[in-house]
Amino acid sequence: MSDTELRTLPLLYDTLRTARLNERYYFTRAKRLRQMDIIIDLYIALCSLALAVFAVGFLYVDRSVTAILAVQISVVALAKPITRSSERIGQAMYLARAYGRIQSTLREMADRVTLTHQIGFRDRRNLENLTRELRSLSGQDDPRPSPRVIQQLQKEVNEELPASLFWWPSDDPASVRGS
Numbered sequence: 001m002s003d004t005e006l007r008t009l010p011l012l013y014d015t016l017r018t019a020r021l022n023e024r025y026y027f028t029r030a031k032r033l034r035q036m037d038i039i040i041d042l043y044i045a046l047c048s049l050a051l052a053v054f055a056v057g058f059l060y061v062d063r064s065v066t067a068i069l070a071v072q073i074s075v076v077a078l079a080k081p082i083t084r085s086s087e088r089i090g091q092a093m094y095l096a097r098a099y100g101r102i103q104s105t106l107r108e109m110a111d112r113v114t115l116t117h118q119i120g121f122r123d124r125r126n127l128e129n130l131t132r133e134l135r136s137l138s139g140q141d142d143p144r145p146s147p148r149v150i151q152q153l154q155k156e157v158n159e160e161l162p163a164s165l166f167w168w169p170s171d172d173p174a175s176v177r178g179s
Contacts, residue, residue, distance in 0.1 A: 004124070005118060005119045005124075006169065008119050008124055008127065009113070009119070009166075009168065011127065011131070012106065012109060012110060012113065012119070012127055013110065013161075013163070013166045015106055015127065015130065015131055015134065016103060016106040016107060016109075016110055016161065017157055017158070017161050018134065019099050019100075019102040019103035019106055019130075019134060020099075020103045020157050020160070020161060021150075021153055021154060021157045022095070022096075022099040022134075022137075022141075023096055023099035023100040023103050024153045024156065024157065025096075025142075025145065025149065025150065025153055026092045026093070026095040026096035026099060027092075027093075027096040028149060028153065029092040029096075029142065029149075030089050030092035030093045030096060033085060033088050033089045033092060034089055036085065037085045037086070037089065040076060040080055040085075043076060044073060044076055044077055044080075047069055047072060047073045047076075048073055050069060051066060051069050051070055051073065054066045054069070091140070095137060095140060095141070098133075098137055099134075099137065102130050102133060102134060102137075105126070105130060106127075106130060109123050109126065109127065110166060110167075113166075113167055114166070114167040117167060117169070
């Protein structure tokens with residue numbers, strides 16, 4: 001294995017793990033944003049239903065209760081578009097898919113390295129392109145990611161893709177060529 005190939009191995013494996021972490025982070029983020037969006041929709045629906053029940057007179061409550069409920073519904077319903085939740089969910093899903101596609105390509109490359117014990121010119125060029133794409137995507141990353149979520153997902157990614165999973169050349173010349 002050439003020096004260039006040896007220097008490329010850590011980049012390949014680190015980039016693979018980074019892409020996997022980002023894919024998992026944005027799928028988790030999209031899921032949480034969607035859950036919050038559903039909770040807000042349910043809150044608006046339930047409060048509207050309660051207000052309708054009170055207005056029709058099925059249950060008697062003080063007018064101040066209905067007024068407070070009406071104000072709450074109005075505030076939440078007006079605030080929802082301001083949060084741009086649909087746009088944020090869409091952006092998180094876009095990033096999750098983009099990082100997932102990169103991760104999948106890098107995993108194929110890592111598998112080829114494991115089988116052939118070498119990194120071909122085409123794979124090195126592809127790795128450079130994918131690294132540039134990752135840098136480009138990072139400009140769209142969450143400006144304030146949750147450290148707790150990142151730490152948890154990093155642990156999971158390290159368990160899913162441990163260093164022992166990746167092929168590294170040993171001092172034994174026979175192991176370099178797969179003999």
